[in-house]
Amino acid sequence: MARSSTRYKPRLAFLTFLSLTFLSFGSAQSGSDILQYIDPLIGTVNGGHVFPGATLPFGMAKAVADVNGEDQGGYASDGSDITGFSHMHDSGTGGSPSLGNFPLFPYAACPNDDVDQCKFPIADRASPRINGTVQAHPGYFAITLNSSVQAEMTVSNHTALYRFTFPETPDAENATLSPLILADLIDLPRSRMNGAISVDPTTGRIAGNGTFSPSFGIGSYELHFCADFSGAAIRDTGVFINNREGTEPKDLTVVADGIDTSPEILPAGAWTRFHAPKQNNQILARVGVSFISVAQACTNAETEIPTFDFNATHASAVQAWTNHLNTINVTPGPVNSSLQTIFWSGIYRASISPQDYTGENPLWNSTEPYYDSYYCIWDSFRSIHPLLTLIDPVSQIRMLRSLIDIYRHEGKLPDCRMSLCKGFTQGGSNADIVLADAFVKNLSTTIDWPTAYEAVLSDAELEPKNWAVEGRGGLHSWKTLGYIPTDDFDPYGVGPFTRSISRTVEYAYDDFCIALMARGGLGPLSDAAKYFARASNWRNMFRADQNSTLDNGTVETGFAGFLQPRFLNQTWGFQDPAFCSPLLNFTSCYLNPDGHETYEGSAWLYSFFAPGDMAALIATLGGPETFVQRLDYLHDSGLLYIGDEQAFLPVFLYHYAGRPGLSAARARSYIPALFNTTTVGIPGNDDSGAMGSFVALAMMGLFPNPGQDVYLITPPFFEEVRIRNAVTGRTATVRNEGFDGGRSNVFVQSATLDGRPYTRNWIGHAFFRDGGVLVLTLGREEGMWGTGEEDLPPSLSTDYHT
Numbered sequence: 001m002a003r004s005s006t007r008y009k010p011r012l013a014f015l016t017f018l019s020l021t022f023l024s025f026g027s028a029q030s031g032s033d034i035l036q037y038i039d040p041l042i043g044t045v046n047g048g049h050v051f052p053g054a055t056l057p058f059g060m061a062k063a064v065a066d067v068n069g070e071d072q073g074g075y076a077s078d079g080s081d082i083t084g085f086s087h088m089h090d091s092g093t094g095g096s097p098s099l100g101n102f103p104l105f106p107y108a109a110c111p112n113d114d115v116d117q118c119k120f121p122i123a124d125r126a127s128p129r130i131n132g133t134v135q136a137h138p139g140y141f142a143i144t145l146n147s148s149v150q151a152e153m154t155v156s157n158h159t160a161l162y163r164f165t166f167p168e169t170p171d172a173e174n175a176t177l178s179p180l181i182l183a184d185l186i187d188l189p190r191s192r193m194n195g196a197i198s199v200d201p202t203t204g205r206i207a208g209n210g211t212f213s214p215s216f217g218i219g220s221y222e223l224h225f226c227a228d229f230s231g232a233a234i235r236d237t238g239v240f241i242n243n244r245e246g247t248e249p250k251d252l253t254v255v256a257d258g259i260d261t262s263p264e265i266l267p268a269g270a271w272t273r274f275h276a277p278k279q280n281n282q283i284l285a286r287v288g289v290s291f292i293s294v295a296q297a298c299t300n301a302e303t304e305i306p307t308f309d310f311n312a313t314h315a316s317a318v319q320a321w322t323n324h325l326n327t328i329n330v331t332p333g334p335v336n337s338s339l340q341t342i343f344w345s346g347i348y349r350a351s352i353s354p355q356d357y358t359g360e361n362p363l364w365n366s367t368e369p370y371y372d373s374y375y376c377i378w379d380s381f382r383s384i385h386p387l388l389t390l391i392d393p394v395s396q397i398r399m400l401r402s403l404i405d406i407y408r409h410e411g412k413l414p415d416c417r418m419s420l421c422k423g424f425t426q427g428g429s430n431a432d433i434v435l436a437d438a439f440v441k442n443l444s445t446t447i448d449w450p451t452a453y454e455a456v457l458s459d460a461e462l463e464p465k466n467w468a469v470e471g472r473g474g475l476h477s478w479k480t481l482g483y484i485p486t487d488d489f490d491p492y493g494v495g496p497f498t499r500s501i502s503r504t505v506e507y508a509y510d511d512f513c514i515a516l517m518a519r520g521g522l523g524p525l526s527d528a529a530k531y532f533a534r535a536s537n538w539r540n541m542f543r544a545d546q547n548s549t550l551d552n553g554t555v556e557t558g559f560a561g562f563l564q565p566r567f568l569n570q571t572w573g574f575q576d577p578a579f580c581s582p583l584l585n586f587t588s589c590y591l592n593p594d595g596h597e598t599y600e601g602s603a604w605l606y607s608f609f610a611p612g613d614m615a616a617l618i619a620t621l622g623g624p625e626t627f628v629q630r631l632d633y634l635h636d637s638g639l640l641y642i643g644d645e646q647a648f649l650p651v652f653l654y655h656y657a658g659r660p661g662l663s664a665a666r667a668r669s670y671i672p673a674l675f676n677t678t679t680v681g682i683p684g685n686d687d688s689g690a691m692g693s694f695v696a697l698a699m700m701g702l703f704p705n706p707g708q709d710v711y712l713i714t715p716p717f718f719e720e721v722r723i724r725n726a727v728t729g730r731t732a733t734v735r736n737e738g739f740d741g742g743r744s745n746v747f748v749q750s751a752t753l754d755g756r757p758y759t760r761n762w763i764g765h766a767f768f769r770d771g772g773v774l775v776l777t778l779g780r781e782e783g784m785w786g787t788g789e790e791d792l793p794p795s796l797s798t799d800y801h802t
Ligand SMILES: *[C@@H]1O[C@H](CO)[C@@H](O)[C@H](O)[C@H]1NC(C)=O
Pocket: 077, 078, 079, 080, 131
C-alpha cells in the first residue's frame, strides 16, 4: 500500500554501482553485536511512516513520542511538535495514523503552581523537541521536550515503561519542581467515540478505556489502559475536560454529543500531580494495555514489570531482539558499514508486525494464537512472510495458525486487519498465497491444513456480502467469463467496482496457489486442474495489439501487448498502459471510488504479473529477448515506482528469461540508491516492514517468488550469509567466492551446493530446512551460469502437469 499524500517521483534507475568509502573488513556478525547496525529512524520522514519507538519483536506495546506532523507511525523526524507519549502503534502504514491511544504528557510544574495553568488539550500542550536529543534503539526510545523534560521509554509485551527526568528548575514561571502527568482519552486518528477514565487519589493510578475506529478498515474496537507511577509522592489528582480541570470528581465518561463533530474531539482525561521526585528528578510511568478490560491492563503491567525496573525491562527487550536476530549471521567482507545498517534495519522493521495479541482477543475464545495488524497482506505476502519463514519460522507458524483461526471465527481469511477489525482488501485474497507458501515449503505439520484449504476455497468460490474487506468480488464473472469485467454486473456483494485488471491478474495467481495446495494433496486432482485452469485467466485481459506511447504520444515505447480493460460483452476498453505509473497520473489509482482498472500501478507494471506462469508470459510478450528489453524499459524509463510492493518481483524476473545476472545488477541499482540509512531512506511507505523485508531478502541474494517453493539466487551483498532454521537447527550458508564488496564482481559464473556443481538459478526451501552450503563464484561479466532452459524456475505451462 502506498496511499501517502507525500509521494515522490523516483529518479530514473540506471545502474549505479557502489562507491566505497568506509570499508570494514568485519568478522562474522551475530547476536548483540548486530544491534548497533539497527537504526529505527530510517524511514521516519517523507512517507516512510516507520514506527521508531520501543517494541519487542511482534509485541503489542509500542511506545514512542507522538507528533503533530507526519504521525502515521507516531513519531516523525520532521521537527514537528510532540503531543504526548503513547503505548501502541502500527508501522509504515499508508492510510490514516493508527492507534496512539491514551497518550501521557508530562510537566515539571504548572505556572504559579496552579494546575489550571498547565495546558491539557492536545493542541495547546504540543511542545517542540530539543533538536538532537532523539535516541532510538531496539527496545528503547528517548527524546527531550523543549521544557527540558526527558522522556525515555522501553516495553514488555503489553506494557510501556516511561522514565521521565525533570529539570531541577521547571520552565514554568513562579513554580518549583512538582511534576504533573496527564493521560488523554484520545488516539492519533482522533477517532474516539466514547471513553471513560478515572484516577485513584491515593495511588495516583489512572485507568480507562475508549471505543475507537481502525485506521484502514471498518467497525470499531475497545481498548483499555492502566497507568501507575513510581518515584514521587502523590500531591493531588483530578480530571480535565475541554480546557478546564479540577480535583473533583475523580472520574468522567465522554460520549459523542452529536453537535461537535470536528476531528479535534473534545479534550478529556485525568491527571496526577506529584511532589518533587525522590531520586534523580525521575518519575517512572508504567502503562499496561489490554483489549479485554482495565483489570487485565493492570494485571499485564503488574506481572510484566512488577518493580518499575527500567534498566531490567530494557535489558529484556535487548535480549529479545538479540535472540530474534541471532538466526542470521553475516560475514560482511569489504563493504561499507552502511550496507549492514540497511540490512539489519530492514530485518528489524519486518519484525514489528503482525502483533501478537494472544490472550487479548475479546472477539472469541480460542487456544490458538491470535495475531493482529496484518497491515496489509497485499503488502506483506511478497516479502515479509517469506522473510519470517526463513528467520523466524516459529512466529510465522503462529501467524498462520492465527490466520486460520480468524477464518474459523470470522468466516473469511483477512487481507488486511488491524485493531480487531477487518481492513480493506486492495486486490486479491492474498492470505491464500501466504498459506500456499507455507504448505509448499512444508513449513509445519502442526498447521490445520484441511481448514486452511477450506479457507482458500471459500475465497475462490464464495463471494462475501462486503468484498471490500474480505474475499473476492465478481466471482460470478470470474467463473463464467474468466476475468473481472470493467463494467461488471455483480449483484452478489459490494465493494469498489474498480481495479478490474489488477484484480483479474491477482485472482489468477491466488487460484494458482490454491492449485498448488490441491496438487500437494489437500484437494482432489480435479481441484488442481480447475484452479490451474483459472490461473491462466490473466490472458483474458491481455490485448495483444495494444501499443504504448509516452509523453502525450510523442515517444513510442515500441512494445505491443498489454493488459487492458475488458467489458462484460467481451469487447475492449482502453486505459493508457502508462496511466498510474510515475509518468502519467501517478496517483489516480488509489483505493477510492474514483480508482481505475489497475491498483496503485500501471497496466505496464501489471502486465508483468503472472508469477505462476512466467514461461507463458514471456512467450506472450514475444520471447526472452523482447521480454528482457521490456523489463529493462520498465525499470529504466521511470515507469516503475520501487516504493510500492508490486515492484519487488520485477527486479528479479530476469531469472525467468535465463538472465539471472541482470536481476543481480538490477537489485544493486536500487540498493543503496533508494534504500539507504537516512531518515528518508525508504522510497514509499514501509508498510509494516515490507520495504525492509525487500532489502533484506535482496541483500541475502534469495528473493522468493511467494506462494511457490522458489528462491531466485543472486549474489548476497556480503561475503557470506548464514541462516539457521530455528525449528530444525540446521544452517544454510551462501558464500560468495571472489567477492569484492560489489564493486564489479556481481555476476555468478558458477555455483556448487554442498560441493557439487549447481546450475539452477533458483533453490527450494529444503536448503533452509535441511541446511547446506551454496558457493557462488563471482565475476565481472554476466556468465553462463543459470541461463539454460533446464536452469529456470518452474512455470505452470512448462512444469506442472496434472
Ligand atoms: C530544530 O529543527 C527543526 C527542523 O527539523 C527546525 O525547524 C528548528 O528551527 C530547529 N530548532 C532549533 C532550536 O534549532
